[in-house]
Amino acid sequence: MAKKILTVDDSASMRQMVTFTLKGAGYDVVEAVDGRDALSKIKGADIGMVITDLNMPNMDGIELIRQIRALPGFRFIPIILLTTESQDNKKKEGKEAGATGWIVKPFKPEQLVAVVKKVFA
Amino acid sequence: MDAHKQAFIEEAYELLAELERSLLELEDNPGDMAMVGQVFRAMHTIKGSGAMFGFEDIAAFTHNVENVFDQVRSGTIPVTRELVNLTLTARDHIRELLDASVSGKTVNESRGVDIVLALNRLVPLENGGIPQGGKGEEKKPAPDMVTYRIRFKPHQDLLAHGTNPVLLLSELRDLGDCAVTAHTENIPVLEDMDPEGLYIFWDAVLTTDKGLNAVRDVFIFVEDDADITIETILDEDDFTSAEMPRPKLGEILLKHGDISGEALHQALGSQKRIGEILVEEKIASRASVTAALTEQNQIRKRLEQRGESAAQISSVRVPSEKLDHLVDLVGELVTVQARLSQKAAKQGDPDLVAIAEDVESLTSGLRDNAMSIRMLQIGTTFATFKRLVRDLSGELGKRIELTTAGGETELDKTVIDQLKDPLVHIIRNAVDHAIEKPEERLAAGKDATGTIQLSAEHSGAHVLIRIRDDGKGLDPQVIRKKAVEKGLIPADADLEENEIQNLIFAPGFSTAAAITDLSGRGVGMDVVKKSIENLRGAIDLVSRKGEGTTITLKLPLTLAIIDGLLVQIGEGFFVLPLSSVEECVELTESQRKSSKNGNILNIRGDIVPYVRLRDEYDIRNKPPALEHVVIMETFGKRVGFVVDRVIGGHQTVIKNLGGAFRDAKDISGATILGDGTVALIIDVNKIME
Amino acid sequence: MDNTNMENTGQFLSFVLDEEVYALDIHQVREVLDLTTITKVPRMPDFMRGVINLRGGVVPVVDLRLKFGLNASEKTVDTCIIIIEIDLDGETTLIGALADSVQEVMDLDQDQIKAPPKIGTRLKTEFIRGMGKKNDRFIIILDIDKVFTSSELSQVADKENETARFDEQVQRA
Numbered sequence: 014m015a016k017k018i019l020t021v022d023d024s025a026s027m028r029q030m031v032t033f034t035l036k037g038a039g040y041d042v043v044e045a046v047d048g049r050d051a052l053s054k055i056k057g058a059d060i061g062m063v064i065t066d067l068n069m070p071n072m073d074g075i076e077l078i079r080q081i082r083a084l085p086g087f088r089f090i091p092i093i094l095l096t097t098e099s100q101d102n103k104k105k106e107g108k109e110a111g112a113t114g115w116i117v118k119p120f121k122p123e124q125l126v127a128v129v130k131k132v133f134a
Numbered sequence: 135m136d137a138h139k140q141a142f143i144e145e146a147y148e149l150l151a152e153l154e155r156s157l158l159e160l161e162d163n164p165g166d167m168a169m170v171g172q173v174f175r176a177m178h179t180i181k182g183s184g185a186m187f188g189f190e191d192i193a194a195f196t197h198n199v200e201n202v203f204d205q206v207r208s209g210t211i212p213v214t215r216e217l218v219n220l221t222l223t224a225r226d227h228i229r230e231l232l233d234a235s236v237s238g239k240t241v242n243e244s245r246g247v248d249i250v251l252a253l254n255r256l257v258p259l260e261n262g263g264i265p266q267g268g269k270g271e272e273k274k275p276a277p278d279m280v281t282y283r284i285r286f287k288p289h290q291d292l293l294a295h296g297t298n299p300v301l302l303l304s305e306l307r308d309l310g311d312c313a314v315t316a317h318t319e320n321i322p323v324l325e326d327m328d329p330e331g332l333y334i335f336w337d338a339v340l341t342t343d344k345g346l347n348a349v350r351d352v353f354i355f356v357e358d359d360a361d362i363t364i365e366t367i368l369d370e371d372d373f374t375s376a377e378m379p380r381p382k383l384g385e386i387l388l389k390h391g392d393i394s395g396e397a398l399h400q401a402l403g404s405q406k407r408i409g410e411i412l413v414e415e416k417i418a419s420r421a422s423v424t425a426a427l428t429e430q431n432q433i434r435k436r437l438e439q440r441g442e443s444a445a446q447i448s449s450v451r452v453p454s455e456k457l458d459h460l461v462d463l464v465g466e467l468v469t470v471q472a473r474l475s476q477k478a479a480k481q482g483d484p485d486l487v488a489i490a491e492d493v494e495s496l497t498s499g500l501r502d503n504a505m506s507i508r509m510l511q512i513g514t515t516f517a518t519f520k521r522l523v524r525d526l527s528g529e530l531g532k533r534i535e536l537t538t539a540g541g542e543t544e545l546d547k548t549v550i551d552q553l554k555d556p557l558v559h560i561i562r563n564a565v566d567h568a569i570e571k572p573e574e575r576l577a578a579g580k581d582a583t584g585t586i587q588l589s590a591e592h593s594g595a596h597v598l599i600r601i602r603d604d605g606k607g608l609d610p611q612v613i614r615k616k617a618v619e620k621g622l623i624p625a626d627a628d629l630e631e632n633e634i635q636n637l638i639f640a641p642g643f644s645t646a647a648a649i650t651d652l653s654g655r656g657v658g659m660d661v662v663k664k665s666i667e668n669l670r671g672a673i674d675l676v677s678r679k680g681e682g683t684t685i686t687l688k689l690p691l692t693l694a695i696i697d698g699l700l701v702q703i704g705e706g707f708f709v710l711p712l713s714s715v716e717e718c719v720e721l722t723e724s725q726r727k728s729s730k731n732g733n734i735l736n737i738r739g740d741i742v743p744y745v746r747l748r749d750e751y752d753i754r755n756k757p758p759a760l761e762h763v764v765i766m767e768t769f770g771k772r773v774g775f776v777v778d779r780v781i782g783g784h785q786t787v788i789k790n791l792g793g794a795f796r797d798a799k800d801i802s803g804a805t806i807l808g809d810g811t812v813a814l815i816i817d818v819n820k821i822m823e
Numbered sequence: 824m825d826n827t828n829m830e831n832t833g834q835f836l837s838f839v840l841d842e843e844v845y846a847l848d849i850h851q852v853r854e855v856l857d858l859t860t861i862t863k864v865p866r867m868p869d870f871m872r873g874v875i876n877l878r879g880g881v882v883p884v885v886d887l888r889l890k891f892g893l894n895a896s897e898k899t900v901d902t903c904i905i906i907i908e909i910d911l912d913g914e915t916t917l918i919g920a921l922a923d924s925v926q927e928v929m930d931l932d933q934d935q936i937k938a939p940p941k942i943g944t945r946l947k948t949e950f951i952r953g954m955g956k957k958n959d960r961f962i963i964i965l966d967i968d969k970v971f972t973s974s975e976l977s978q979v980a981d982k983e984n985e986t987a988r989f990d991e992q993v994q995r996a
Binding site for chain 3 (some may be wrong): 192399466469470706707750751752753789790794795798800801803804806810811813814
């Protein structure tokens with residue numbers, strides 16, 4: 014069975030792009046529009062990895078990472094943060110919150126796949 | 135326009151509408167930080183997605199606005215009427231840019247510059263100067279082989295970040311020749327252990343040409359969660375092999391910081407092997423010594439390899455005509471030896487037979503040796519294409535990277551010489567027609583830089599050369615249309631996609647709509663195919679529209695002498711290339727007559743079609759009651775050839791049939807048997823087509 | 824006359840095909856062999872008789888009777904193979920020509936050679952370099968390079984190839 018990845022982004026075009034890329038690489042993808050939506054979708058969905066945007070309404074990426082890490086059963090799930098170059102300090106914040114890695118926007122589809130492969134066996 | 139771009143445009147229009155509402159609201163409530171956040175997010179998304187989907191102008195412009203709003207968010211810049219006004223103008227400009235990208239019109243760029251300048255005036259001086267992320271993609275020259283010592287000592291809580299250290303180590307292994315030693319000495323006793331903690335650390339010795347940054351990149355996500363030391367222990371560019379250091383075990387341990395200098399001196403004073411002493415004395419852990427030994431081995435291995443390549447320099451240069459002459463002589467010797475063996479067998483004198491056998495084994499040794507002298511690595515030829523691709527892609531405004539693999543694969547010099555033109559043609563085609571311009575590639579969601587992979591590998595007595603590009607692939611519909619136009623196929627031909635794509639090899643077919651200076655020199659792929667066939671090779675093409683094309687050339691190692699299987703049909707003798715022979719089975723008359731529905735054999739459950747060569751060749755004498763089928767394999771397809779009699783292995787000196795027989799179908803040459811009879815060499819690839 | 828490679832040597836080898844006498848410029852004749860075993864190459868036109876072993880080399884043999892549209896001949900003790908050097912697409916190559924018998928090497932001066940007649944021969948006129956006359960017999964002097972151009976050699980083969988190619992398409996279809 015294909016591994017399932019939860020992608021969290023308030024931008025529909027980003028979500029579409031991430032989903033398209035990852036599906037093309039053979040992964041299953043679940044989409045969420047913000048942190049709150051992500052938390053409601055992660056439970057019981059057999060998610061193996063999370064890719065989240067940083068800036069989102071309702072609940073931002075950092076808070077989402079903290080909450081996911083606090084969930085039982087998600088202590089060790091790989092979480093990738095989508096950041097932009099201007100948010101260098103956010104990388105650190107994200108890492109402290111428990112992110113596994115990050116991708117700097119804009120990125121190419123193959124970079125996304127490379128990072129996913131890097132943290133996701 | 136592709137679906138991603140379309141999605142972005144729709145989303146951007148929505149965001150712009152939302153941005154307008156938020157800005158107007160902000161004007162009424164300047165202190166509403168949630169509103170500031172919303173404006174920032176909208177800009178951020180437009181910028182981020184814009185850059186991803188190829189709207190660079192929008193992304194660049196929005197970047198500046200976003201920057202200003204980042205400072206509004208952090209309180210450095212107050213929300214003023216002026217700010218809102220300017221931002222609204224900026225929003226309108228983004229909309230114009232967006233409209234322009236839909237309609238294809240141009241936009242007054244100076245307006246954007248004016249807006250940015252005005253916005254920047256709002257930024258306090260000490261924060262001024264918009265950071266410009268200049269990402270130069272400079273290509274460095276290919277680095278040499280460097281051996282690194284890497285210690286990866288994760289913090290105990292690494293796993294809590296979702297990091298799997300095993301993946302990092304396997305990533306490291308992918309970079310080159312890598313040996314990893316795990317240190318388990320820090321694992322505490324059970325009651326002291328945090329079950330979620332990580333106590334192991336690793337030493338790795340890696341030899342790679344990917345450069346230090348590639349090694350660092352492996353650990354990019356865990357830099358803060360682990361102690362990572364990467365040291366260069368052997369940079370092969372710095373040394374000639376004679377002066378390369380050969381480090382001692384103790385020195386390595388010392389460098390690792392696993393033992394002290396004093397302890398080393400003490401240990402060296404005794405007589406046993408230093409590694410054992412250090413472990414016994416508990417000066418160093420077993421793992422530390424193992425890691426050091428691994429490192430020592432790796433360096434030794436590299437040095438030996440370097441030594442070998444250094445030894446190759448002490449070679450002799452010989453004019454190639456001399457080698458050609460040698461090979462010709464060996465060919466004649468093989469023919470004479472065959473005569474001798476046949477005569478000896480006929481006369482039945484045991485002494486003569488023994489001599490003949492000795493001559494046979496010497497001849498065969500001499501043959502292999504002479505052939506191997508004429509073998510050249512194909513890498514030199516590959517290297518010349520780098521320049522070709524570089525120059526051609528420059529002329530065409532394309533970005534193309536040529537990667538090569540298997541350059542050490544050896545082929546007969548004559549094959550390599552004659553291979554060059556077809557390869558140039560295939561590569562030109564790929565550069566010219568297959569790889570798209572950077573804009574097209576980005577629009578298709580591909581890397582702006584296209585790649586052409588050139589690789590060579592051995593496959594039995596053949597060499598497979600692959601030319602793979604990630605360009606636009608062959609469009610079966612276009613090819614089909616053209617083939618019908620040119621009368622190559624009937625309009626209603628029911629062909630599979632791959633069959634259609636292979637029509638580009640048909641004579642008189644050329645896919646280039648516009649003949650360019652580069653590949654339109656009146657030479658089509660049919661000529662390429664012909665030249666490969668003249669080399670007794672075969673060509674195969676697999677292409678997927680939008681994804682790229684792979685052309686595989688299957689070439690014999692040599693054109694002079696091959697191992698053949700001699701068979702007889704009627705009164706004629708034929709040679710089949712032994713390298714393609716899988717097995718021989720019998721075919722009884724009743725078997726042949728029972729399989730009414732076509733010529734099909736059942737080989738252990740596999741359906742194998744067969745060709746009765748005597749029918750093909752119109753040989754009319756009476757066939758024997760028991761015929762034989764030689765099962766041949768090429769490009770993964772199996773076909774049986776029915777012959778009267780299988781005589782056996784035959785060292786086949788290949789002779790050309792000459793220009794007069796250049797059109798001979800499925801006969802690729804001839805050879806002379808021991809009794810002077812001419813046997814014909816069957817071109818298996820052609821028959822199988 | 825446009826044969827640059829044939830300086831006027833004036834020496835010709837004459838041979839017989841179906842009771843008519845033909846001649847070749849001696850400079851293009853390498854040697855004359857007795858008939859030996861000819862190995863047929865499958866799927867080639869009938870006039871391409873096959874290949875022979877010439878001291879370790881492989882040389883194709885053409886039946887000139889069939890090439891010129893004459894009747895096939897029974898082989899006799901006189902039947903021989905004339906090994907000719909021809910220029911095929913810029914490459915010098917050897918080819919064997921099957922003849923009923925070889926007669927002699929003879930001298931013919933330029934003025935003894937007349938232009939080929941427009942009509943009255945069974946041969947394509949471009950194959951004929953001229954007509955010689957010796958002892959009141961007409962001798963047809965061949966322009967052998969023209970006889971063995973690649974298009975002449977593959978003429979029939981091409982037709983076969985085309986049908987074969989078409990067959991292939993039909994089979995695929």
